[in-house]
Amino acid sequence: MRENIIGRANVEDTPELEAYYRELEQYETGALWTVANTIEPWAPQSSSVPVLWRYADLRDHVLRSVQLVTPEKAGRRVVYLNNPGRRDVSAAVGWLYSGLQVMNPGEVASAHAHSASALRFIMEGSGAYTIVDGHKMTLGANDFVLTPNGTWHEHGVEPDGTPCIWQDGLDIPLVNALEANFYAVHPNLQQEVTYPVNDTSKTWGHPGLTPVNTTWSKGYSPLFKYEWAPTYEALQDYGKATDGSPFDGVMMKYVNPITGGHVMQTIGASMQMLRPGEKTRAHRHTGSFIYQVAKGRGYSIIGGKRFDWRERDIFCVPSWMWHEHANASESEDACLFSFNDLPVMEALGLYREEAYGDNSGQQILAN
DSSP states (O other): OOOOOTTSOOOOOOHHHHHHHHHHHTTTOOOGGGTHHHHSOSSOOOSOOOOEEOHHHHHHHHHHHHHHOOHHHHSSOEEEOOOTTOGGGTOSBTTBEEEEEEEOTTOBOOOEEESSOEEEEEEEOSSEEEEETTEEEEOOTTOEEEEOTTOOEEEEEOTTSOOEEEEEEEOHHHHHHTTOOOEEEOTTSSOOOOSOTTHHHHHHOSTTOOOTTOOOOOSSOSOOEEOHHHHHHHHHHHHTTOOOBTTTBEEEEOOOTTTSSOSSSSOEEEEEEEOTTOBOOOEEESSOEEEEEEEOEEEEEETTEEEEEETTOEEEEOTTOOEEEEEOOSSSOEEEEEEESHHHHHHTTOOOEEEOTTOSOOOOOOO
16 A cells, blocks of 8 residues: 555555556656655655764774875775765765864875865864965864865875864765766876965955955855854854854854855855853754864754764754754853755755744653
8 A cells, every 4th residue: 555645645556556567667667656755755854863973982993094094095084974874875964974084294185176065174183284276274173174166175284293183074975966076186196385375364364354356256265264263252252242043052154255155055064152051942954964063062952862972073963853952061161063055955945944842842762
């Protein structure tokens, strides 16, 4: 019996129908009513599941890759995050990829370019840098860096630095699903630095001010590095002027300083602050999110399951899944960095959001 739902397919299988379906298969076709309830659900049904990746569990495994493979042979030393519901496309959640990359002092990864958009969020270490289309940026903990689609980019750690680990975030699964991914290695393996170091921050990193006579017309932000210190200061200042969102606390979006829109065409990013003891209300929305704890400790309830997190842990929220966050400290704030696919959802008119019932909080399900 096909699923019995008013207004949807409700067709009882018979020997004649089964034979008919087999006949259709010979022509690479099928009867819509046999799949209608699957391909047109009443509401989004994510195949992703909420996952918490604890940094304390992963750090030694990430560092061990340094002894096992060289950057020249591996291309990038990365331990990627594999959602149990998305293993077929190597996604951390939805159509988003994430991984932890490590580099030792003195190492340089070759330059390449690809159709997928990418970002880095620095977790630990000193001396790291990224070069994007000739712009070199020095990187510190909790800095957020863009390597937009189609740009030449490479990473390295200065010889006097320390081992560095950062989170990579990309839309590889999405671009592959669209069958639009290209990849190229720089003909010289490394690119020249053709601008002053940290020039994008010096040019575009001043809120409320932009250069005159700018000719920037690309679809992504010209500010490639968003530093932690001014980001945290902005959150603290904003927190003094607002009660914040009941669903996200004090939350600010990283923006393209020219357009005020998302930093890249397919990936957006935000930083939010939960004040001491703050607990948000539950809501859900279309769009997948990957969070990294930039500061503090707390917990999130996602789809009725509680996940306790601390600094550098990573967790995901699948599309259209109830979620709420809480700061476990009564004296220190907590900060969550996140990246998402909201630019795609918004551009296609697919974004929806709703609050949870009477918002007394989700019932925590038994494991």
